[in-house]
Amino acid sequence: MASIVLLTFSLTSEPSARADAQPRKILTGWIPYYGMKSALPAAVTNGDLIQEVMPFWYSLKSATSIADLYKPANPSVPISIPLTTMRDSGFTIIPTITDGTAKLVLSGLIAKAKTRTQVVATITKLVMDNNFDGIDLDFEGFAFVDGISTWSATRPNWVLFVQELSASLHAQNKLLSITTPVLFDPTTGKKGYYLFDWAAISPMIDRLRIMTYDYSTGSQGPIGPIAWVDESVKYAVSVIAASKIYIGVPGYGRDWVTKVEGVCPSQYSKAIAVGAKPAVFVQRDAITLAANYRTVxxxxxxxxxxxxxxxxxxxxxxxxxxxxxxxxxxxxxxQNAQSYTDRANLVAKYRLGGITLWTLGMQDTDAIQAVRTVATGIAPAPILNSLTLDKSEMFYGESLNLTGLFQLTDKQPVVGLGIKIEVKPVGEDAWKKLEIDPVTGSDGTISLPLILGRSTQIRLTSEGSWERLASTSSELPVNVKRRLAITAPATASIGNGATISGVIQPHEAGANVQLERLVKGVWKSEGAAEISDPTGHFVLSYLGKSRSIVTFRIRVSPDAKFDEVISPIFNIVIS
Incomplete structure (x- = not known):
């Protein structure tokens, strides 16, 4: 007996994760309109640490208007250029909008339902018109301009405003980020800027960026002492999911006058005085500044x-x-490199989302490398995600077998991992999750049959966690062909029409069905094409005029969903 070789088709995607460990992306930061030449290159250079950025470009001026701060500051560089750079770098773009209104104006706008709704619509429109990934609110005027006596009245209106803006953005799959000064556990006797009510807005927001800097402003002292930072973060994680929280880290220093001897020249008399406003310098210049004055x-x-x-x-x-x-x-x-290390370590301690720099581009390389060292030490494990299908082409109604394998880089299986099966049907742009939720077994695999209604791309994804990176397999195509069933007579009389009927699956109206006859080795259309009815049925006819054996086939034209399908050849004897 001759041996039989069974040939099977297997379509396999390569694992999607890299084998070398990458740092956890814990760094975010603001890119101000006035610092584009340093902030944006810093973000791109450190893209291994950065998942999202906040262009500091907009200011709310009224319930219906937002000022674009970028354009007048960068007249020769269209906004599309930095946005393209950010998108090409894979950054999530969440621009910041500040309160550009006068004292008590914004608190008045959010106090009234009509104007509050207008503000929500205005901000949502900015996000949608520019295809941003969300918005970051930096409405510090409530805290630093309106006055503490207004906080109790503003607080409930602020919560209502955040609730409405959150609903508006989330309906469009956009993110809401909030930047606020520090708050503390009220049971300790400290409240901080309590009007921002972290506990109340917690379920509504996607990011909280805490301004853990500017501790010392009126007199000399640290920018943001670590114990003060820790105390605010400790309260934040008690009321908000830790993964939403980002610690603010200053990229600047302050330089105070602490003593004056002699009589200062008149042009310096106000600036060079104890209690005067401090000078500000960027962090990367600190060592040079100290060296210039021969100090360490x-x-x-x-x-x-x-x-x-x-x-x-x-x-x-x-x-x-x-x-x-x-x-x-x-x-x-x-704050130097050790300061950055200590604050990055709080990310590890509390499993936070990360740290946020005010602003990107102010830091020296040692400070950024300090963050990178911590981020590498807490890097989530990459997942090797591979997808295998046993066929790439099938008829409607058939099933295919899908297998997914999920491993760590050392080939150890990832057990108990929830997997999403996603499809993108031909002609559509968006991926859709199938309503099944497989979990990897003891060998790190999932395996199940699928029946597809149309040609599609398939991929597997798994969500990220503190321990593991998110993963996405390669995308594999599957071509689903229509089924075509026909009923034709074996014989027909001369002068009497032969009726040929059939049905296509899936049952759809509007398919173009053409009867074709073989004439001297060439297929030619016979009569006009017919259109399938809503049940997928069609009827064709042929009028034979002489004795013969006529060879036919039926062709269903391709459309947006399906390729062309041709029936098997059949004969009708005309007598």
Missing amino acids: PTFNATYSEATFSYKKVYEGVSAAGLATKCTATRRAWY
Whole structure:
């Protein structure tokens, strides 16, 4: 007996995850309209750490108008250029909008149902018109302009506003991010900026970015001491899912005057005084600034910040026109690489979403590398996700066998992992999840039969967690062909029409059905094409005029859903 070789078709996708560990993407940051030349390149360069960015480009001016801050600051660079760069880098784009209204105006707008709805519609329109992934609200005016006496009245209206904006954005699959100053557990006697009511808005928002900086503003001191940061974060995770929370980290330092000796020249008399507004410098310039004054920064472990002091002489003339000079003792505070490490470690401690830089592009390479080191140490495990189908082409109503394999990079199976099977039918742009939820077995696999109603792409996905990265398999195509069943007589009389009927599956109206006759080796259309009815049925006819054996076939034309299908050849004897 001759041996039989069974040939099977197997279509397999390559694993989608890389074998080398990548850092957890815990870094986010603002890209301000006035700092595009440094902030955007910094984001792109550190794309291995960054999943989302917040272009700081917009300001709400009224219930129905938003000012574009980007365009006047960058007249020669259309906004489409940086947006394309961000999208090409794979960033989620969540622009920030600030409160650009006068004192008490915005609190008044959200207090009234009509104008609150208008503000919601205006912000939603900005997101949709620009295809942003969401919006980040930075409405600090409530806290720093309106005054503490207004907070109790603003608080419930703020919650209503967030609720309505959340519903509007989520209906369009967009994200809502909120940036606020610090809050604390009220049971400790500290409230912070309680009007922002984290507990109430928790289920409505997708991100909370805490401004854990500007601790010292009126007098010299740390920018954001680590214990103060930890206390606010500890309260945040008690009322909001930790994965939504991002710690604010400053990319700037402050330089205060702490003592003045002598009489300062008149042009410096206000700026060079104890209690005067501090000078501001970017973090990457801190070491150079200290070196210029021949001093060396020291690290304050209590605050987890760097600091240095120096003296500077100011010479000029007094208000009376006399030569004079003064010597100012100054103290600077900023957060260095160790500071960034300590704050990134809070991400690991509380399993937070990450840290948010104000702003990107201000940091030296040591600070960013410090974040990268922590992020690599807490990197989620990559998942190798491969999809196999036992056929790439099938008739309507047939089934195919789908197998998925999920492994860690060391080939250990991932057990108990929830999997989504997603399809994208031909002619459609969006992926759809099938209403089945398989879970990987002890060998890391899923296996099940599928029946598809039309040609489609198939892929497998798994959601990310703290321990594991999300995964997506390669996309595999499956061509589903119509079924065509026909009924034709074996014989027909001369002069009497032969009726040929049939049905296509799936049963659909509007399919173009053509009878074709073989004439001297060439297939030619016989009569006009017919259109299938809503049940998929059709009727064709042929009038034989002489004795013969006529060879036929039926062809169903291709359309947006299905390829062409041709019946088997059949004969009718005309006598």
